[in-house]
Amino acid sequence: MNxxxxxxxxxxxxxxTPVAPNTYxxxxxxxxPTGLPLNNPxxxxxxxxxxxxxxxxxxxxxxxxxxxxxVNNAVIKAYANNVTNCCFSVGTYNIVNTExxxxxxxxAKVADFAYLEHLDMEWTGSSKNWLGRDKSTVTAPPxxxxxxxxxxxxxxxxxxxxxxxxxSNLMITxxxxxxxxxxxxxxxYGLNAGDPLRRPDDGVSMDTNVSFAYQTWFFNTAA
Amino acid sequence: xxxxxxxxxxxxxxxxSLTQVLSWADxxxxxxxxxxxGKILVLGRKEWSTNDVLTRGMTQIQHNDLAGISEPDRQxxxxxxxxxxxxxxxxxxxxxxxxxxxxxxxxxxxxxxxLYFPNGLPDYNGGFEYGNNCDISHKxxxxxxxxxxxxxxxxxxxxxxxxxxxSQRLDDRFGPGNWMQSHDYLFIxxxxxxxxxxxxxxxxxxxxxxxxxxxxxxxxxxxxxxxFCEGGYLAGPxxxxxxxxxVALRARMYxxxxxxxxxxxxxxxxxxxxxxxGQVGAEGILYRENKQPTPPTITAGLxxxxxxxxxxxxxxxxxGKVTNKVWSATYMQMLANxxxxxxxxxxxxxxxxxxxxxxxxxxxTIVTWGCAPDIAAYTARAFNNxxxxxxxxxxxxxxxxxxxxxxxxxQLTFEDDLCYAKYNNxxxxxxxxxxxxxxxLFIDPMADNRPHMVTVExxxxxxxxxxxxxxxxxxxxxxx
Numbered sequence: 213m214n215x216x217x218x219x220x221x222x223x224x225x226x227x228x229t230p231v232a233p234n235t236y237x238x239x240x241x242x243x244x245p246t247g248l249p250l251n252n253p254x255x256x257x258x259x260x261x262x263x264x265x266x267x268x269x270x271x272x273x274x275x276x277x278x279x280x281x282x283v284n285n286a287v288i289k290a291y292a293n294n295v296t297n298c299c300f301s302v303g304t305y306n307i308v309n310t311e312x313x314x315x316x317x318x319x320a321k322v323a324d325f326a327y328l329e330h331l332d333m334e335w336t337g338s339s340k341n342w343l344g345r346d347k348s349t350v351t352a353p354p355x356x357x358x359x360x361x362x363x364x365x366x367x368x369x370x371x372x373x374x375x376x377x378x379x380s381n382l383m384i385t386x387x388x389x390x391x392x393x394x395x396x397x398x399x400x401y402g403l404n405a406g407d408p409l410r411r412p413d414d415g416v417s418m419d420t421n422v423s424f425a426y427q428t429w430f431f432n433t434a435a
Numbered sequence: 436x437x438x439x440x441x442x443x444x445x446x447x448x449x450x451x452s453l454t455q456v457l458s459w460a461d462x463x464x465x466x467x468x469x470x471x472x473g474k475i476l477v478l479g480r481k482e483w484s485t486n487d488v489l490t491r492g493m494t495q496i497q498h499n500d501l502a503g504i505s506e507p508d509r510q511x512x513x514x515x516x517x518x519x520x521x522x523x524x525x526x527x528x529x530x531x532x533x534x535x536x537x538x539x540x541x542x543x544x545x546x547x548x549x550l551y552f553p554n555g556l557p558d559y560n561g562g563f564e565y566g567n568n569c570d571i572s573h574k575x576x577x578x579x580x581x582x583x584x585x586x587x588x589x590x591x592x593x594x595x596x597x598x599x600x601x602s603q604r605l606d607d608r609f610g611p612g613n614w615m616q617s618h619d620y621l622f623i624x625x626x627x628x629x630x631x632x633x634x635x636x637x638x639x640x641x642x643x644x645x646x647x648x649x650x651x652x653x654x655x656x657x658x659x660x661x662x663f664c665e666g667g668y669l670a671g672p673x674x675x676x677x678x679x680x681x682v683a684l685r686a687r688m689y690x691x692x693x694x695x696x697x698x699x700x701x702x703x704x705x706x707x708x709x710x711x712x713g714q715v716g717a718e719g720i721l722y723r724e725n726k727q728p729t730p731p732t733i734t735a736g737l738x739x740x741x742x743x744x745x746x747x748x749x750x751x752x753x754x755g756k757v758t759n760k761v762w763s764a765t766y767m768q769m770l771a772n773x774x775x776x777x778x779x780x781x782x783x784x785x786x787x788x789x790x791x792x793x794x795x796x797x798x799x800t801i802v803t804w805g806c807a808p809d810i811a812a813y814t815a816r817a818f819n820n821x822x823x824x825x826x827x828x829x830x831x832x833x834x835x836x837x838x839x840x841x842x843x844x845x846q847l848t849f850e851d852d853l854c855y856a857k858y859n860n861x862x863x864x865x866x867x868x869x870x871x872x873x874x875x876l877f878i879d880p881m882a883d884n885r886p887h888m889v890t891v892e893x894x895x896x897x898x899x900x901x902x903x904x905x906x907x908x909x910x911x912x913x914x915x
Contacts, residue, residue, distance in 0.1 A: 244902075248888055251902045253443055323451045323731075323806040325713040327722050329782075340886075361672035363732065363906040364860075364881040379886050380904035383445070383810070385730035387672040398671030402706050420784070421773055423707045424672070426727055428806065434450035 216255070216276050220290045221269040222300050227292050228263075235264050238272055239294045243287040244340065245304070246379075252283055260294065282317055282433060284338055318381060323428045330418045330425035331388045340379055342431060344386075346372035350418055352390045361387040368393075381431040389424040391415045439875060439899035441911040442817040444735055444810065451806045455715050457756050459812035465491040468819055471826040475575065475615075475697060475747035476738075476815045477519050478808050481755030485512065488755070492815045494747070495519035495575055500755065516574035516609055519749065522620050525585035526551045528578050529565040529597065537584060547587040556587065559596035566600025571608055575615045577664055577699060577749065581622035589618060590656050598659035618657050620699045620751070621666035625649045625692065629684045630677055634858035637684065641849040644691055653692050663689050664749070667700035667737050669729055675704075676880040676906055679736040680857040686745035687850050698741035698748045702729050702807055711774070714760065714804050719778040721790045723762070724771035728805025732907055736878050738814040739908035743822055743830075743865070743876055748815070753808045754801060761792050763799040814908065821874050821910040828869030834892040835864045835877075842892075862903075868894045868915070875899055877909040 218240060222228060228236035241258045242250035249257045254277035261272040289299035320335035320342065332347040352358050352370065360367040360376075362384065367373060368391075378384055392414050395401070401414035401423075417423055446464060451457075458464055460483045467490040470476060480488050480500040485508075488496070498520050501509055512518050525531070535553025539546055547556045557565070580587060587593070598616070605614040617623070626647040629637060640647055652660070665685045669675040682698055689696035703726040711722040741748040767774060767787060774787040832845040832852035843861070845852045856863050862879035873893045882905050889909075891899045897915050 246886075248886060248902050249900065251441060253440070256438060258438070321450050321452045323455075324728050324804065326727075327711045327713065330711075363884055364676045365884045366673065378884070382904055382907050383731055384905070385732050387727075387730075398673050402671050417709070420711065420722075420775065421709050422711050423709055424727065426710075426730070428731055430445070430449060430451075432445075432447045432449060434448045 216274045217271050218274060218288055218290075218303070219269070219271050222290070223268065225265070225268055227300065229293060231262065234266055235262060237261070237293070238263050239291040240272070240274060241289050241291065241299075243289065245285045245287060247287070250283070250286055252286075253277070255283065255286070258294065282339070284317075318431055318433055321430045321432070321434065323383075323430060324385075325427045326425040327418075327420065327422060330422055331386065331427055333386060333427050333429065335378075335429065335431075339431070340381055342378040344376040344378060345374040346388070348372055348425075350388075350390070353416060356390050356392050356416055359389050359391045361389075378431075383428060383430050385426060385428045387424055387426045389415050390418065439901055439911040439913040440821075441901050441909055442820050444817050444907065445813045449809070449813075451809065453715070454758075455804045455806075456758055457754065457806070457809050459809045460487040460491050460493075460756065462487075465812065465816050468492060468816065470494060470742070470747070470815065470819055471823050473746060474742055474823070474826070475749065476742075476812075477521075477575075477747075477749040478812055479750065479753040479755035481757050483756050485517075489517060492812060492819065497521040497752075498573065499752075513572040516613075518573045518575075520570075520573035520576040520578075522577055522579040522751070524583075525578070525580045525587050528576070528580070529569050531565070541588070543586075545588045545590070547591070548584045550584045552587075556591055557593050557596075559592040562591075562593035562596030562598075563600045564596075565593075566597040566604070569597070569601055571601065571604050574609055574613075575662070577617040577620045577662070579620055581619040589623060590651070592656065594618075595656040595658075598657065602659040612661070615662040615695055615746070616660055617662040617664050618652075618660045620664050621668065623649075623652060623657070623660075623663065624685070625652050625663065625694075626685070626688055629681050629857065634854050637854040637858065638849065638851050641688065641691065641851075641854075644688065647688070653694065662695045662697065662746075664697055664699035665741075665745075667698045667729075668705040669701070669733065670704065670706040672730075675730075675733050678733065679740045679878055679880045680853075680863070682737060682740040683744045683853055683863055684850070684857060686740070687853060689745070696745035698737045698745065700729070700734065700737060700748060700750045700753075700811075702750060702753050702805055703727065703803055704729060709773070712804060716760075716790070716792060718791055719776060719781070721762075721774065721776050721787065721792075722784075723767075723774045723787070723803075725803055728803055729807045731805075731807040731810035732905070734807040734811050735814040735907050736880060738811045739818055739876065739878060739910060740863075742815060742818045748811060750808060750811060752802060753811075754803075755808075757801050759792075760801040760804075761794050761799055762790070762801070763797045764788070764793045764795050765797045766799065767793070817908075817910050821912040822867055822876055823874075824912055825867045825869035825872050825874040828867045828874075829894070830865055830867045831894055833864045833866045833875070835862075836890050837862075837887050862889075864889075864891060866891065866893050871915060873897065873899075873913050873915045875901075875909075875911040875913070877901075877903055877911075878906070879903060880906050882906045
């Protein structure tokens with residue numbers, strides 16, 4: 213285990229719970245910049261440290277996993293115990309932990325993809341705070357729109373997607389087609405030729421006879 | 436305060452973009468482990484050794500992935516139950532060598548083709564004879580008996596005799612009941628397509644399972660088929676998120692009927708064959724006309740639900756590790772002639788015939804590219820490290836809340852909670868407790884793609900709080 217050293221200042225040592233002479237318990241919790249628990253597999257969301265100090269400013273150590281990872285803008289709060297909601301020390305840290313030396317940052321990587329002229333996502337931002345845009349220039353004819361299927365989310369756009377927020381480092385798959393306005397189920401469009409229920413006009417193909425383009429992205433620290 | 440450890444699925448070093456070569460069973464990517472007894476995971480092997488895959492979560496090797504393994508080594512795999520017979524057609528299942536005219540007898544569904552039964556469909560005793568002579572090498576078989584010329588009426592007495600005798604022989608070979616056989620990978624289902632019924636109909640089926648359509652598959656000619664598959668054959672992207680609900684409902688129903696259930700998964704969408712899949716080579720990208728690969732996000736949910744609610748996950752023809760990817764020019768011409776090639780630094784679409792990795796004949800090494808088999812393996816590992824640690828414990832729908840919303844209090848009667856989730860587009864939230872540990876399963880198939888804090892109240896009243904985003908399964912383990 214590595215230790216993460218954190219500098220804490222309390223208003224007075226009397227707010228802390230003494231467990232021995234000059235020895236106190238301090239609870240620290242880790243959050244994202246938006247105030248959610250950090251939930252990083254390498255860092256505990258909550259840790260109770262035993263601190264020996266005679267001054268209200270002191271360092272404490274939190275054990276973290278030995279591995280290579282970077283957490284930017286982790287918000288660390290200190291508490292007198294693990295039931296109070298009130299904290300008395302807040303700091304924002306970039307936690308860089310590496311076995312091999314040097315820091316690593318998160319970046320977006322494409323895995324599965326279709327023809328880039330049909331769908332070409334670009335991601336900017338940082339860990340758990342990504343902004344995506346589609347650089348392709350596919351246009352939809354009158355009465356039709358670009359549709360982006362992302363999990364169960366359906367985005368209908370007259371121009372390529374911009375400003376898509378993905379506040380996670382989990383993988384994401386985006387599927388894009390050109391679909392007639394008002395169509396709410398792709399089932400009939402996708403039926404085989406000859407099926408009486410088929411509605412081939414529910415969508416139009418992109419060039420080279422492609423009905424849907426797709427991309428799967430990963431967000432991680434891999435080189 | 437107990438800490439819930441949510442296990443991420445893929446390792447942070449995962450980067451398939453440069454080579455597009457599957458890597459899950461490469462040394463170092465997954466530490467050796469075995470799934471809990473009774474769970475199954477079948478993916479592809481190809482360049483990996485049997486040891487590479489069987490020590491990293493896989494439980495059986497597909498029969499068509501045994502190429503290159505010596506006969507004595509194959510026998511060891513067969514005898515230790517480490518092989519899977521992947522969708523044998525009716526004639527292969529029964530070792531039928533007869534051939535007659537391609538001619539249907541009877542009216543569907545009570546029909547068979549004389550191609551394989553030139554002298555008529557045998558009766559119970561005839562089926563029993565076939566059962567006496569068929570191959571029983573494999574511990575697990577999922578057959579294909581319900582389509583094309585090998586369709587044969589599943590309610591014919593012939594099947595009853597066949598399975599009666601085959602099951603006796605499997606009992607002798609692997610131990611009583613210590614094997615699995617399924618009559619078909621997709622078209623044999625007890626009960627409805629759960630998507631097209633109402634919540635109240637679904638709740639009632641769990642109270643009255645004998646009213647399920649095709650219930651006679653449990654009691655009749657197929658009663659010795661102890662495994663049923665939920666076919667993971669995806670169509671449009673607007674519907675595919677729902678499959679995970681179907682897996683959960685079907686598996687719970689089959690458990691009630693004392694049958695095993697697994698996901699039988701197609702690594703490509705069975706839909707719209709005119710897509711283009713980008714395949715990376717040193718010189719550029721081949722855009723091959725193809726069905727879309729199944730999204731890994733959906734796949735992960737099917738693996739988690741298959742392993743948690745059922746016995747596991749079998750991938751059809753999932754390729755293993757293939758480093759030298761070569762296409763057959765003959766098949767490209769026949770099946771994928773609208774493919775094209777974009778060379779590095781160019782935007783021109785060149786003819787696919789200029790792609791440097793073509794075999795002029797019919798040899799090929801790759802079916803498609805998609806990272807979903809990697810993610811399937813990593814999801815199974817995350818399952819093993821969380822819910823797999825408590826797999827003998829009681830599974831229960833959980834009380835939970837999302838952000839500061841109201842608590843959902845489970846009803847805990849029959850499968851009313853699962854039905855509620857499915858028919859109201861709500862997350863599937865369950866916990867399982869064994870030996871002082873609690874596993875948490877959270878899958879939100881219809882998630883809104885925004886981060887949320889979920890609080891789950893476990894079986895002993897302990898609360899677990901964690902962040903969720905999107906439709907990927909979130910699986911955790913806590914010491915309680």
